[in-house]
C-alpha cells in the first residue's frame with residue numbers, strides 16, 4: 386500500500402471541509418485531485434503530509450503512520466510558492482534539503498538540470514517569475530528521489546514549453562515506478578497526464594477512471610430511442626436518452642459493433658452516429674454542475 390487515507394474529518398470552525406474521507410493508492414499511479422476553489426484540496430494534502438492535523442482519521446504512507454518523520458525519506462511534498470524565501474537563491478533552498486537528506490552537490494545540480502532551472506540556480510528567489518518558482522519547487526520535490534510525490538498545483542503558471550517539459554518529467558517519474566498525487570485546476574493538463582481522477586466535492590471524494598474506453602461516448606440517433614435504451618441496458622453498456630431520437634452510449638469494454646448489432650437484432654434503425662471523447666472537463670461539469678455531457 387502506497388497511501389492509505391481512512392475516515393478523515395476536518396473542520397475549520399463550523400465549516401466542515403473533509404467529511405469522513407477515505408481513499409487508497411495501492412500501486413504506483415498518477416492520480417489527480419480536482420475540485421473547485423476552497424473545496425479542501427490543499428487541506429487534504431497538508432493533512433496527508435502531517436502539516437495540518439485532521440480532527441480524526443488514520444493515514445499511512447508505505448504502511449507507516451504519516452506522523453513518523455521517516456516517511457519523508459520516500460515522500461516529497463510540493464507546496465505553493467509561499468514556502469520559498471525571497472532573499473535566498475534557488476540553490477540555497479536545494480542545499481538546505483540536500484543537507485537534511487545527505488545529498489551531494491552533484492545530485493542537486495542533476496535535479497536542477499532535469500527540471501531545467503540550472504540557468505537561474507544562483508539568482509535570488511525575489512527575482513524569479515511564477516514559472517521559475519514552480520521549477521524550483523519541483524526540483525525540491527524530486528531531490529530525494531521519492532517514491533511518492535505529492536504536488537499541489539505543479540503546473541500552475543507555466544508557459545507552454547515549461548508545461549510540456551514538466552509533463553514529460555512527471556511521465557518519466559511515473560514510468561520509473563513513482564506514485565504522483567497532484568492537485569490541479571487545469572483539466573486539459575490533467576487529461577494529458579492521467580486517467581485517474583479524484584473529484585473532491587462537498588468534503589467527499591468521487592473516484593473516476595477516465596481511461597479511453599471510459600471516456601468514449603457515442604451519440605446514436607435511432608428511430609425508437611426508448612426501446613434502444615431498454616435493449617442496450619441489458620447489454621451492460623451505459624446508456625442515456627438525450628431527448629429527440631438521440632441516445633448517448635458509454636462504451637465499457639463492449640465494442641461498437643456489438644452495440645449496433647444488438648440494435649439491428651431488435652429492429653431498431655440507426656439513423657446517425659457521432660463519436661465523442663469526453664474529458665475531465667465534461668466529468669467536472671457532470672459532478673459539480675450536474676450537467677449532462
Ligand SMILES: Nc1ncnc2c1ncn2[C@@H]1O[C@H](COP(=O)(O)OP(=O)(O)OP(=O)(O)O)[C@@H](O)[C@H]1O
Nearest residue numbers: 397398400402420421422423424425426427428429
Ligand atoms: N488555516 C485555516 N483556517 C481556517 N480556514 C481555513 C484554513 N485553511 C483553509 N481554510 C478553509 O478551508 C477551505 C478549504 O481550503 P483549501 O485551501 O484546502 O481549498 P483548495 O481546494 O485547496 O482551494 P484552491 O483550489 O482555491 O487552492 C476554505 O474554505 C478555506 O478558507
